Amino acid sequence: MATDTPSPPPAAGPAITLVDVVKDFGGARDGAAVRGVSLSIAEGEFFSLLGPSGCGKTTTLRMIAGFEEPTSGRILLHDRDMVGVPADKRDINMVFQSYALFPHLSVADNVAFGLRRKRVPKAEIRERVEEILHTVELADKADRRPRRLSGGQQQRVALARALVNRPRALLLDEPLGALDLKLRQSMQLELKRIQREVGITFVYVTHDQAEALTMSDRIAVMNRGLVEQVGPPQEVYERPATAFVAGFIGTSNLIGGRLASVAQDTGTLDLGDGQRITVPLRGARQPGATVELTVRPEKITLTTGPTDAACRVRGTVREVVYLGTSTSYTVRTATGTEMTVFQPNDGTAAATPARGETVWLSWSAAHSYLLTASAAPAPAAPQPADRPAAGPGSLTPR
Structure with missing residues (x-):
């Protein structure tokens, strides 16, 4: 049996902790790539860093891995400060979008490569390779070369x-990005299954909202180097903290107005044109x-x-799009706000209006959520380029 399995850390301690981590590459017009990020990732958690290109998620992951050093702040792995510790001295591994498999080696030899470099005994290598190939359901492909595998199978070898x-x-840095949609969706479930079976902490970088919602125990939504919200998928989707999170996670309707009155835990929002809703x-x-609220299209x-709903607005249908399982309606309200409504195509829809018809949109007050200001500042105005484009050896945060 293998004998070098690391002893588990105390249950109460987080696996990874970031404390006010900053990464400034220098010369950036819009500030540091990562600006004061603090996170605590639990042992055995599937944690995703989600955000658009340029938000700093990959740079954050590279700092955890040791491929980049923070400009300031602390990075703790199981309560040990890793700042200044080389990547090969950290008890973590990284999987990239590029599989980087050796084409001349079999699947088993690709998997065993790192163990041989560490001079693990041959019998133990054989046992551990067999065990992990069973876990990723590739035991029957052990003797094949990578070129004879599908993209999803190659990703499982990596x-x-x-x-x-x-x-x-x-x-994991966007490891499914090179796969087609159907295979990517299948691999999302496979990755979650594997993570559950091996029981170790996964930190996953993605720009794909559905991917993060499908796999994660918790999600950190990043925007322009800052964390806008951290929470379980349902909380981030149902109760977004900022307008950015509401707009980036799925489709959301943003409605602005003035609080006409406040009574305990509810208020009346004046939308203009005589329309008021309860929030x-x-x-x-x-x-x-002046406040802004969000409501998801499927809640309307x-x-x-x-x-007689407490939340209702009048509008005109501007567009109707059939999506298969649902139909999407774009409605311009009497106050000029465009809203999206998803209605299931299961025969339960209250109405199926055509373009140009006047309609009413209604929803439960419990499905409205008032937003706070975004943590990140507005983008700086574009400036003329004054430095050469990034070359093959450049490090560009994303």
């Missing part, structure tokens, strides 16, 4: 090669304040006449 070293944490208040709000009911 994953097995990282996991066979039994790292305390595995970092739940989470935290102190003052009458007269579309009717051809008014309802």
